[in-house]
Amino acid sequence: MTNGNAGCGVLAEKESSYGSSFNSASEGWYATKRTPTFIKARFWARDNPSIPAEVQSPTQAAVNTDLWGVPSAYFPNTECDIASKFGEHNVMSVLCS
Numbered sequence: 001m002t003n004g005n006a007g008c009g010v011l012a013e014k015e016s017s018y019g020s021s022f023n024s025a026s027e028g029w030y031a032t033k034r035t036p037t038f039i040k041a042r043f044w045a046r047d048n049p050s051i052p053a054e055v056q057s058p059t060q061a062a063v064n065t066d067l068w069g070v071p072s073a074y075f076p077n078t079e080c081d082i083a084s085k086f087g088e089h090n091v092m093s094v095l096c097s
Contacts (some may be wrong), residue, residue, distance in 0.1 A: 028056050033065050036083035040071040 029044040029051055042065075044051040054063045077083070 031055055031065070031068070034082070037077045039073075039075040039082065039086070040065065041073040042068055043072045044077050 027046045033043045052068050
């Protein structure tokens with residue numbers, strides 16, 4: 001906690017996105033998009049059939065994350081001036097255990 005601020009929390013709907021369940025599943029995909037108006041994060045387990053093609057093979061110059069469904073975490077620019085704290089940012093990564 002910094003200056004009395006514990007930050008933002010997210011309740012993960014899928015246990016396979018963290019901890020021992022994540023380790024047992026061998027790997028998963030995380031994608032984060034950060035803009036001046038929001039931060040969105042998504043997770044797909046390794047065996048999820050709905051992993052977008054551009055996540056599995058990131059060769060496209062432009063990616064439309066709006067087609068990926070509901071994010072696992074969504075932080076709108078309501079009480080925090082995101083633009084003053086962060087720059088725009090897109091990350092896709094696969095984590096292996």
